[in-house]
Amino acid sequence: MRRVLDTLYSAAAGVAALCLLAILLLVAAQVGARTLDVLLVAAGLTPTRFVVPSLAEIAGFLLAGATFLALADTLAKNVHIRVDLVTARLPDGLRQGVDGIVALVGAAVAGFGAYATGALALKSFSFNDVSYGMVAVPLALPQATLALGLVILTIALVDEAVLAFTGRDRIAGSGGGV
Numbered sequence: 001m002r003r004v005l006d007t008l009y010s011a012a013a014g015v016a017a018l019c020l021l022a023i024l025l026l027v028a029a030q031v032g033a034r035t036l037d038v039l040l041v042a043a044g045l046t047p048t049r050f051v052v053p054s055l056a057e058i059a060g061f062l063l064a065g066a067t068f069l070a071l072a073d074t075l076a077k078n079v080h081i082r083v084d085l086v087t088a089r090l091p092d093g094l095r096q097g098v099d100g101i102v103a104l105v106g107a108a109v110a111g112f113g114a115y116a117t118g119a120l121a122l123k124s125f126s127f128n129d130v131s132y133g134m135v136a137v138p139l140a141l142p143q144a145t146l147a148l149g150l151v152i153l154t155i156a157l158v159d160e161a162v163l164a165f166t167g168r169d170r171i172a173g174s175g176g177g178v
Contacts, residue, residue, distance in 0.1 A: 005076070005155070005156075005159055006076065008072070008152060008155070009072045009073040009075075009076045009077075009152065009156060010073060012069045012070070012072055012073060012148075012149065012152050013069065013070050013072075013073035013074075015065075015069050016065070016066040016067075016069035016070035016073075017066075019062040019063070019065045019066035019069070020062070020063075020066050022062050023059045023062050023063060023066075026052050026055055026058065026059060027055070027059065029050075029052055030051065030052045030055055033048060033050035033051065033052075036048060036050075037049065037050075053133070053134040053135045054131070054133030054134045054135040054137070056133075057131055057133040057135070057137070058133075058135065058137065061131075061137065061141070061142040061145075064142060064145070064146060065142060065145040065146070065149070067149075068145065068146045068148075068149025068150060068153070069145065069148070069149040069152070070149075071149055071150075071152070071153040071156075072149070072152040072153045072155065072156035073156075075153065075156045075157065075160065076156050076159070076160075087099060092167075093167075096164045096165065096167055096169055097164070097165070099160070099161075099164040099169055100160075100161045100162075100164035100165040100169075101161075103157045103158070103160040103161035103164060104157070104158070104161045106157045107154050107157035107158045107161065110150050110153045110154040110157055111150075111151075111154040113150045114147050114150035114151045114153075114154055117143055117146045117147040117150060118143075118144070118147035118151075120143050120147075121139075121140045121143035121144040121146075121147055122140070124138070124139040124140040124143055125138070125140035125144075
């Protein structure tokens, strides 16, 4: 089961990395085209006037997807910033119990967010909602991506709670807190 969960978290992080790579490629194409146009005009030639339509909007959707899809992996690898001013001073058993409860509360919040965002994605899909930019992106796509990221985060938080309650949490001795 551990391998399945870690693979799920890593796969989501991989898709998040692909979202960031797509942003890089789109922005690089836009900047490259503008640079080429400046050079063409300076040489007295006709500029290409190439633009990436709806670049800001698409990059925003990709960034939101990257952010939410990476949450579970960063939690599982204990690279989230944790404020543990109180829990670091607790005995291990009590700290693990508090960490488990906090993870379950986080799972409830993330689960509700996944439910609400998933419901919004289904509604957008049923109404055929699209974005207002030059490229009409179906809004269900970025919304579903956010919901998926929140579902995976919910799973990761429940996983963290189980690890904490069974004394196998990744937080102990990690030095990852602030």
